[in-house]
Amino acid sequence: MIRGRCPTCSKSYDIAAIDALPSFPFCSNRCRLVDLGRWIDGKFVIPGSTQAQRPAHAEDEASSDDDAE
Numbered sequence: 689m690i691r692g693r694c695p696t697c698s699k700s701y702d703i704a705a706i707d708a709l710p711s712f713p714f715c716s717n718r719c720r721l722v723d724l725g726r727w728i729d730g731k732f733v734i735p736g737s738t739q740a741q742r743p744a745h746a747e748d749e750a751s752s753d754d755d756a757e
C-alpha cells in the first residue's frame with residue numbers, strides 16, 4: 689500500500705501500487721496537467737537555472753531577482 693498526497697490539490701490517496709495510479713504522484717491526470725501548466729507559465733522558479741549566468745559582482749546581490757525577465 690502506498691499512501692500519498694496530490695501536489696496539485698492536496699488530496700490524499702491510498703493505492704496498492706504505483707501502477708494503479710498512472711498519474712502518480714498526482715491523484716488524477718488532470719492534476720498532473722495542471723502542475724505541468726504551472727511550470728510552463730513560469731510560476732515555479734527553478735533555483736539557479738535562470739539566474740546562474742548573472743555576473744558575480746557584489747553589488748548585484750542587493751538587487752531583486754524578480755526583474756530578470
Ligand SMILES: [Zn+2]
Pocket residue numbers: 694695696697698699714715716719
Ligand atoms: Zn489532485
